Amino acid sequence: MLGFPDDVLVTDAAALDWAADDFGHVVRQRPVGVLRTTSADDVAAVVRLARARGLAVVPRAEGHSTGGQAQAAGGIVLDMTGFRAVHRVTAEHAVVDAGARWSDVLAATLPLGVTPPVLTDYLDLSVGGTLSVGGLGGASHHFGAQTDNVVELLVVTPDGERVTCSPTFHPDVFDAVRAGRGRRGVILRATVRLVPAHTHARCFRLRYDRLADFLHDQRLLMAERRFDHLEGRAKPDGVGGWGFRIDATAYFTPPGSPPEPLDGLRDRREAAEVDTVTYRHFANRMADDVAALRVLGPWRWPHPWLNVLLPDAAAEAVLAESLAGLVVGDTGVVLVYPVPRARFHTPGLRLPDSPTAFLLALLRTADSASTLRAMVEHNHALLRLCSASGATTYLP
Ligand SMILES: Cc1cc2nc3c(=O)[nH]c(=O)nc-3n(C[C@H](O)[C@H](O)[C@H](O)COP(=O)(O)OP(=O)(O)OC[C@H]3O[C@@H](n4cnc5c(N)ncnc54)[C@H](O)[C@@H]3O)c2cc1C
Missing domain, CATH: 3.40.462.10 (FAD-linked oxidases, C-terminal domain)
Structure with missing residues (x-):
């Protein structure tokens, strides 16, 4: 499909059923294909090809949405769980793939005595998934949402361009994709702020x-x-x-x-x-x-x-x-x-x-x-x- 191998753009019933469901089990919308890849080039290419054909492309990670937010009726769902690496942790920042869970991030930062300032109550949500909605927690009265504590994003825009963005570099893309519900670009990688962690x-x-x-x-x-x-x-x-x-x-x-x-x-x-x-x-x-x-x-x-x-x-x-x-x-x-x-x-x-x-x-x-x-x-x-x-x- 769209020129991708069958094991990359998957169309079997099990994959389509998986992508048509979420934690809510309230909304069910089947896509026509699921992209399973670890390649950013594949993500960019499928976004371009699907756009040219008028198909919706929606990223999905842990599927903990409760209202079909990660579903794409008649479109393509991007399975982001292949992008799960924590690349780098310093005293101030962690550079992580969007499909990494916050539990993965914390496991990498705590040994260095640092933590993301805002964590959701449940940690097995993906970084890309919560940055696409906001990400609220009990520390939000100090630090705002998780989207307020990200300093740089690597994004595939709705045009299929790969763009690195931040508050000062392509701020329009940065502002569109944060809390953009997966409809204003695909987050591939995030640089999230860290603060010292107490024990x-x-x-x-x-x-x-x-x-x-x-x-x-x-x-x-x-x-x-x-x-x-x-x-x-x-x-x-x-x-x-x-x-x-x-x-x-x-x-x-x-x-x-x-x-x-x-x-x-x-x-x-x-x-x-x-x-x-x-x-x-x-x-x-x-x-x-x-x-x-x-x-x-x-x-x-x-x-x-x-x-x-x-x-x-x-x-x-x-x-x-x-x-x-x-x-x-x-x-x-x-x-x-x-x-x-x-x-x-x-x-x-x-x-x-x-x-x-x-x-x-x-x-x-x-x-x-x-x-x-x-x-x-x-x-x-x-x-x-x-x-x-x-x-x-x-x-x-
Ligand atoms: C048990 C539980 C506890 C929760 N606790 C909290 C909480 O404390 N605070 C809070 O704020 N929320 C909480 N949530 C809600 C949760 O933050 C959102 O539903 C979140 O979007 C789920 O992340 P996910 O990885 O499962 O994403 P998915 O359900 O896979 O996707 C959710 C949305 O993000 C988009 N998306 C996913 N990956 C990307 C990406 N890489 N790039 C762009 N868009 C992407 C999807 O298109 C979709 O719109 C909770 C949910 C559950 C089920």
Whole structure:
């Protein structure tokens, strides 16, 4: 096909089915071919040839999209998992292929005592995959998105040109491809910023009965930057309502002592939990849960996820309305945490018009077709509610 050997531009049913699916299992669009290569020349050539024939070309790496973002109906999917090398790590930068996972990057940087400043909660996402959406995490209140912490990219543009770009060199390409959802160029290689890594993490889990107190303390902790990592979640309280938890983490390196920056917070202090783990363990904290979900099955079930960024002024009302009657099931998670707009500089990543935004990530799993339909419909209603309040969609 398009002059490529059959084992490079693959068209067998297994390959097309693989490319028509993702972690969400909600959207299924079959391409006509899957490019499996480790050659940047092949990527550039297929982009040019497909463009000339009017075919969509969409890169895919770990396939952890939940809404078909890495699919190409009737087009070509580029399997980026062949581009997985970590080429070079210095005290300040790592040069990595776009198909490398963040877990690969961290494994290469930690022995040198450095880390990417922002990591996603789950590390087995590809560098190219998260740079194509933004890449948010608990350190985003300090450093913005992962796309704000990349200094250079090697890209194949939609014209099939290979271009090295940065904030000062081909900035138009740099700005288009970051958070470009794989539709504004293919990232082949990234130079990501690194910062010194502490060896340990002191993790505080602070509990709240009232949404207003939870949001108050999140705003305070974000503004005062007391912690290195700040997230939070809403959880059913078991009696028909919701409880809230702030997950705040401070890094330190013994013999330095861990900070305890809890003054003036409104949490139920008697319910607080604190523990200390290594930084490596903290960064990879989802690993045990993921292993269990893989064994038990829900990791493979449909994930009709909804991610929005709410403007601060509407956050409390929208959250209260969204949570009322919300069913999350045994494995569902509702993440809520604040990010300051001033730390974000990626043009393609849309934030609400508000100095502070709250990420609301409604991460549910459907155990049957009827539950999936109901959750998808419910997500549409929630999206309308959020959009009407000035929210933007993350991972649209
Ligand atoms: C369990 C789990 C946890 C998550 N946690 C977080 C989190 O903490 N923070 C966060 O921000 N997000 C999180 N996400 C969302 C995740 O960041 C995005 O879905 C991301 O795009 C997935 O990366 P991937 O490698 O699986 O990409 P894929 O699903 O393969 O692709 C995703 C998008 O990136 C594009 N793309 C992939 N590779 C390239 C490339 N080389 N060049 C250009 N475009 C490319 C694709 O075309 C597609 O649009 C999570 C998702 C899951 C499933």
